[in-house]
Amino acid sequence: MTNLIDLRSDTLTRPTPDMRAAMARAEVGDDVYGEDPTVRALEERVAGLFGHEDALFTPTGSMANVLAVRTLVGPGEEVLCESSAHIARAELGAHAAYTGLTMRTWSHPRGGVDLPAVERMFAPDMGPFFVRTKAVSVENTHNFAGGTVLPLADLDALHAFTSAQGIGLHVDGARIWNAHVATGTPLSAYGARAEVMAVCLSKGLGAPVGSLVVGSAEAMAESRVWRKRMGGGMRQVGILAAAGLHALDHHVERLAEDHEHARLLAEACGVDPEQVETNIVVLERSDAAELVEAASAEGIRISTVGPRTVRLVTHLGIDREDAQRAATVLAKLTS
């Protein structure tokens, strides 16, 4: 029996021995008192990478997104986003449930920005008549669109619009590291085009747990209160922050390997590898469920993210040999 090759998600990574050693060594304190030095080091480092004043460690990316968006949008106000955005589709309505905001969406085949649609939807303060738009949210890279990178020029144009209207721009950067490695765009360039961001350490970077909100000192102070209110105040959590620091030191540049493996899988499945920018391959298949089943029987785990959509994700736990074996099996099953 050969090893199972798990391509369902890049959240499936397990901490490496070196990462575990870093976690074991971590200096810790009570982070609700602001006394965990490892958490502070991580927050300061990530804030610095994106050129923002501060950052806040959270247990999940979903919590980071809820906290981030709520610094810009209040109850009864709206955020505009793409229709398959994680905040709209995959956070179980958290933004509505916790913040009480509403969303309106545009659709884009690659999960990108449709600026004319945003301009049409944007609603300024019209008193007691219409829901007021307070922010626009974009995802980079875009998960359900297949790990697509949001072109910097599009982000730039959107940010020029939101700034001119006096509203905020939120970037769900769960996989911003992949966009950075795929394009060479500095993280600070992404940071400069957002009021607030959410970034994950627990996807391709391979940390077991952890995300951060990134933004102004004021927004982070407010988010610290809301994090506690939501039950996300953690104590000696430097053990987890140490995993994040280790990931930033050792697991960012290697994302290029994941991207290469994803292109290899795409080619095997008859998807144009040129369309695969990062670590996610999406297949449109009428036999989606059967393909998942057949792959599983051969030790390759993949998953559906829609009735006719199959998703393959490469990550730290997949080496060249795994990718090649998966490609051979999937080429046979999809031919």
Ligand SMILES: *Cc1c(COP(=O)(O)O)cnc(C)c1O
């Ligand atoms: C995974 C992910 C998140 C956060 O997910 P959690 O499971 O809550 O950590 C947010 N946005 C995108 C695009 C994601 O892929």
